[in-house]
Amino acid sequence: MLDQKRLHLRAAFFQAIRIFFQNQGFLEVDTPIRQPLVIPEQNIVHVPSGTHFLQSSPELYMKRLLASGCDKIFQICRCFRYGERGRLHLEEFVMLEWYRLDADYGDLMSDCEKLFQFIEEESVGFEFPVSPHGAWEHITVEQAFQKYCSVSATQALQEDRFDLLLVENIEPYLGQNSPTFLYDYPLQLASLARPKASHPEVAERFELYMAGIELANGFSELTDSVQQRDRFEDEYTQMGVWGKGQGRMPEFFLRDLDKIDTAAGIAMGLDRLFMLLSGQDTLNAAVTFSPDELDM
Amino acid sequence: MFAASDLRKGLKIQIDGQPYVITNFEFSKPGKGQSLYRCKMRNMITGNQFTQTYRSNEKFEKPALEERKMEYLYNQDDEYHFMDTESYEQTFITKEQLGDNVYFLQDNMNLDVLFFDDRPIGVTLPIFVNLVVTVAEPWAKGDTSGSDTKPVKVETGYGLQVPPFVVEGDKIQIDTRTGAYVTRVKE
Numbered sequence: 218m219l220d221q222k223r224l225h226l227r228a229a230f231f232q233a234i235r236i237f238f239q240n241q242g243f244l245e246v247d248t249p250i251r252q253p254l255v256i257p258e259q260n261i262v263h264v265p266s267g268t269h270f271l272q273s274s275p276e277l278y279m280k281r282l283l284a285s286g287c288d289k290i291f292q293i294c295r296c297f298r299y300g301e302r303g304r305l306h307l308e309e310f311v312m313l314e315w316y317r318l319d320a321d322y323g324d325l326m327s328d329c330e331k332l333f334q335f336i337e338e339e340s341v342g343f344e345f346p347v348s349p350h351g352a353w354e355h356i357t358v359e360q361a362f363q364k365y366c367s368v369s370a371t372q373a374l375q376e377d378r379f380d381l382l383l384v385e386n387i388e389p390y391l392g393q394n395s396p397t398f399l400y401d402y403p404l405q406l407a408s409l410a411r412p413k414a415s416h417p418e419v420a421e422r423f424e425l426y427m428a429g430i431e432l433a434n435g436f437s438e439l440t441d442s443v444q445q446r447d448r449f450e451d452e453y454t455q456m457g458v459w460g461k462g463q464g465r466m467p468e469f470f471l472r473d474l475d476k477i478d479t480a481a482g483i484a485m486g487l488d489r490l491f492m493l494l495s496g497q498d499t500l501n502a503a504v505t506f507s508p509d510e511l512d513m
Numbered sequence: 514m515f516a517a518s519d520l521r522k523g524l525k526i527q528i529d530g531q532p533y534v535i536t537n538f539e540f541s542k543p544g545k546g547q548s549l550y551r552c553k554m555r556n557m558i559t560g561n562q563f564t565q566t567y568r569s570n571e572k573f574e575k576p577a578l579e580e581r582k583m584e585y586l587y588n589q590d591d592e593y594h595f596m597d598t599e600s601y602e603q604t605f606i607t608k609e610q611l612g613d614n615v616y617f618l619q620d621n622m623n624l625d626v627l628f629f630d631d632r633p634i635g636v637t638l639p640i641f642v643n644l645v646v647t648v649a650e651p652w653a654k655g656d657t658s659g660s661d662t663k664p665v666k667v668e669t670g671y672g673l674q675v676p677p678f679v680v681e682g683d684k685i686q687i688d689t690r691t692g693a694y695v696t697r698v699k700e
Contacts, residue, residue: 260547300518301548303540380546381566388543406545424544434544 219505223495226342227505230491231293234313237335241328243289243315248278250295254467257452258408262299264308271297274484276409277470279316280438283480284473291315293487304499305430305489307508316438316482321411322421325435325483326353326398329425333396336494343494346428347395354397358419361387361399370403379406392426399424408448410436425485432490435483442471515573520550525557525576532557532576532629537564557627558610558634576629580637583626585618593618595626595633606633616671617642617689638689643698644668649681 219227235245251269256277263270275292282290296312317324333349362370365387373379391397400423404412407420421437439445446466453464492503501507515526522538537553550567557576583595583604591608593615606626608615610633617638625637648666662674667685675694679685686695 258545260542260545301540301542303538306540306542380543380549383543383546384541384549385551385566408545431544 218507218510223503224505226495227491227503229340229342230336230494231487233336233340234293234332234487236339237332238291238315240335241289241331243291244287246279246282246287246290246292247294248275248282248292252277254465256409256467256470257449257456257458257464259452259456264297264299273298274312275314276482276484277467279314279482280477280480281470281473283316283318284476287316288318289316302508304501307488307500307504309508310500310504311487313485313487314482316480318480319478320481321437321479322400322423322435322481325481326355326400326423326425328483329396329398329433329435329485344496346493347392349396351395353395354392356391356397356399357401358399358403359401361391365390374403374405379403388426388431389429392428392430397426399426407436408452409439409445411439427490428493430489430493431486432493433483433485436481438477438480438482440474440477440480442474445474446471515575517548517550517567517569517571517573520552520567520573525578526554527574527576528554531559532578532634536562557629560612577631579628580625581628583624585620585622585624587620588615588618595624595636598623604633606636610635613671613692614638614689616667616669616692617644617687618669619644640689641686641695642689643684643686644671646675646679646681646683646685649675649679649683652677652680 250272251266252272253269255263255270255273261273263273273296275294279290279292291314293311293313295309297309299308301308315328330349330353336343337345337349359370362368362373362382366373366382370379373382391399401413401419402422404418404420407422410420410422413419413421423435424431425433449466450459453459458464488500488504492500495503497503501509520535520538522535524535526533533554533556535552536555539551540548541551542548548569551564552567553562553564555562582598584598586594586596588594592605593608593611594603594605596603614636619642624639626633627635627637644667646665647668650663663677664672665675665679666672673687673692673694675685679697684698686698687693688695
């Protein structure tokens with residue numbers, strides 16, 4: 218359980234984030250946490266809730282709000298992912314997501330820099346492990362694999378070593394002198410992101426790291442509903458559920474997607490960020506009640 | 514069988530026919546990626562350690578481990594003999610397998626013996642044992658120059674640091690989990 222000092226710090230943390238987005242002209246929104254249909258993702262197990270599922274991310278509904286005419290929106294909400302439990306994982310956690318119309322992943326990177334600088338300047342009592350001022354490191358996924366593993370990202374994927382190498386040989390070195398953007402992911406690792414026009418084999422997706430810890434995942438949105446439908450079908454196929462009556466398409470979402478020209482969106486794990494800024498090294502010590510402190 | 518999602522610190526699993534205990538565990542999952550389970554493990558027979566990262570589709574056998582209540586009888590060279598307090602069956606464990614625990618064994622001590630596939634592989638001692646100090650520097654009363662502790666040896670040959678006032682012939686209590694001095698015991 219957080220002590221009085223950290224409870225106040227956590228409240229100040231959420232407040233600083235809200236003020237930042239309001240100052241930037243973003244609208245705070247809320248969307249359903251319980252969803253009858255969740256988008257297919259091989260590596261996420263959703264928590265059932267009656268006939269529905271608890272959200273693993275609010276992204277579908279945030280994008281439908283973009284389609285409805287919102288141009289800058291943000292949300293701070295609870296997300297749930299079954300079986301993800303460790304020093305840096307909780308099955309229930311707090312996510313910040315924000316979306317911009319007529320923007321790409323470069324605009325989101327710039328938002329990240331401004332957000333961290335704002336938190337650091339406006340609030341007292343936060344300890345940034347690295348300064349958010351000054352230039353942030355930018356390194357592509359391909360460069361990172363070459364630099365830290367002497368292997369191409371494509372080869373790592375073919376050999377099914379991509380995640381292992383990323384976690385063990387690359388992540389520990391990211392965000393150690395400044396926050397780091399790891400960007401331009403192989404297309405098959407970004408099922409909702411737009412291919413890069415100049416390099417169509419990669420998607421305009423990035424992850425933000427600080428002190429070796431992954432904090433956020435953002436991308437230029439894929440807004441072509443035909444391509445998006447194909448990607449969902451691929452994902453269902455890899456999960457082995459396509460064609461067995463289990464993989465349903467989010468038709469409202471696909472219909473609304475066509476109303477968006479260009480957009481970009483990002484999800485940031487706020488418990489992890491607060492963990493770093495409050496000088497802790499485990500999520501258990503950064504949330505109001507850790508799972509171990511709940512009545513069983 | 515255990516699934517990868519069952520892995521956690523303290524869990525005992527079987528790999529290549531050997532029992533291992535997980536001494537360190539970390540779950541990780543890169544954004545949108547696979548779950549990875551990084552385990553540091555100790556072989557419960559040899560003590561050898563290694564680290565391995567597993568993925569969610571891997572399965573693990575449960576080792577056939579059993580603890581039995583036994584009494585320590587005697588040692589003959591490097592063989593330490595124990596008797597099951599229920600069945601009166603006797604067995605022995607080698608000095609090498611006992612490691613530092615040999616220093617804390619006392620005749621007729623009751624303890625738990627761990628068996629793997631009906632083979633004894635280790636013991637769980639009582640938390641505290643009382644042993645007599647056999648070698649110690651004399652204590653110069655009022656000595657304020659020296660350190661807070663001094664080295665001594667006890668009857669089993671075990672050496673440890675104790676407060677300066679402990680002298681030869683004293684009986685002291687030792688924590689068998691850490692091997693550290695606890696207190697002097699009055700007879």
